[in-house]
Amino acid sequence: MTREHHNRLLNVSLVVAPFIVFALSLFIGKYDASPRDILSVLMGKIVPSLGQNVSDTLEAAIINVRFPRIALALLVGASLSVSGASYQGLFRNPLVSSHILGVASGASFGASLGIIFNAPPFIIQLLAFIFGLTAVGIAVGITRFYRSSAALTLVLVGFITGSFFSSLVSFITYTADPNLKLPAIVFWLMGSLSSSSLKDLTFAVIPMTIGISILLLVRWRINVLSMGDEDAKALGIDPKKWRITIIICCTLVSSTAVCVSGVIGWIGLVIPHFARMLVGPNHKALLPACLSIGGVYLMIIDNLARTLTSAEVPLGILTGIIGAPIFAYLLTKGARW
Numbered sequence: 001m002t003r004e005h006h007n008r009l010l011n012v013s014l015v016v017a018p019f020i021v022f023a024l025s026l027f028i029g030k031y032d033a034s035p036r037d038i039l040s041v042l043m044g045k046i047v048p049s050l051g052q053n054v055s056d057t058l059e060a061a062i063i064n065v066r067f068p069r070i071a072l073a074l075l076v077g078a079s080l081s082v083s084g085a086s087y088q089g090l091f092r093n094p095l096v097s098s099h100i101l102g103v104a105s106g107a108s109f110g111a112s113l114g115i116i117f118n119a120p121p122f123i124i125q126l127l128a129f130i131f132g133l134t135a136v137g138i139a140v141g142i143t144r145f146y147r148s149s150a151a152l153t154l155v156l157v158g159f160i161t162g163s164f165f166s167s168l169v170s171f172i173t174y175t176a177d178p179n180l181k182l183p184a185i186v187f188w189l190m191g192s193l194s195s196s197s198l199k200d201l202t203f204a205v206i207p208m209t210i211g212i213s214i215l216l217l218v219r220w221r222i223n224v225l226s227m228g229d230e231d232a233k234a235l236g237i238d239p240k241k242w243r244i245t246i247i248i249c250c251t252l253v254s255s256t257a258v259c260v261s262g263v264i265g266w267i268g269l270v271i272p273h274f275a276r277m278l279v280g281p282n283h284k285a286l287l288p289a290c291l292s293i294g295g296v297y298l299m300i301i302d303n304l305a306r307t308l309t310s311a312e313v314p315l316g317i318l319t320g321i322i323g324a325p326i327f328a329y330l331l332t333k334g335a336r337w
Helices: 003-025 035-044 056-091 103-116 121-143 150-175 181-190 198-217 219-225 229-234 239-261 267-279 283-307 315-333
Strands: none
Touching (some): 003 056, 056 150, 056 198, 056 219, 056 267, 056 283, 103 121, 103 181, 181 315, 198 219, 219 229, 219 283, 267 283, 267 315
16 A cells, blocks of 8 residues: 555544544443434434434433533543644643643632532533633743743743642642532542533533634644744744744633543543654644544543443543553654654
């Protein structure tokens, strides 16, 4: 097989794979459903007469539970992997991830506050979103007081900001009611899509789509920024302007992902490395590959979480158990950077 045919097959696979995994995931759950049942339910929303032969219980399970959950798994996985690849290119550091500027820690603090005060689910998600953005805003604001390398300073200040909000989360969990509030906070921090709904999907799809779309449109500029500020200026790119733009988009999709799924680690770190092994370090090909692979990966992980045991396993546990060995393997293979 020639290189051209190989690349063409790879591109087709990356486009088709999310649709195949999404469709197969609709069959996985407590209620058995045949392809005909699934098709009847989905088509019944367009032509009501086609869905009359399906039970109300199965229809509710597919439309209100499975579909939004699988769609959110696809969106969250794609968001975390695309933002992780963008951050790695922006900071020229293969060890940073989508949570590098304290997004996860800030969102965790916001969600913990909501849980402590018995806020409804939407308010908990909103607080997570707001504090995720706040954490990054603080990190970016602090860097204005330093004259050293902007990229390096952002990483260091992001680590400080993340540690600060992590300490606040620890304080909340320490003082929380051990019988009611503490289990809810801990379960949220482990990451899960078990309570996903159409409202969650509606809340997440717009900011995620906007952020990912902008990153895909400006991905060639990440190539330029990864060369360094001097080279970027020589090529007519304002590094400060585009760095802030990319950080805003990454923060938007990352904070949205965290607020609907909790903290799910390793995706923004592992998937970009795996994608580089397939398509190379050019972000024009890398970000679309991360979009596909990240979505497929989290959908598979979520399917495992639903089926491995009678009690659902939090996603953050599975991504850590699976992601760490995969990352170690990718390092031994020498992923291109």
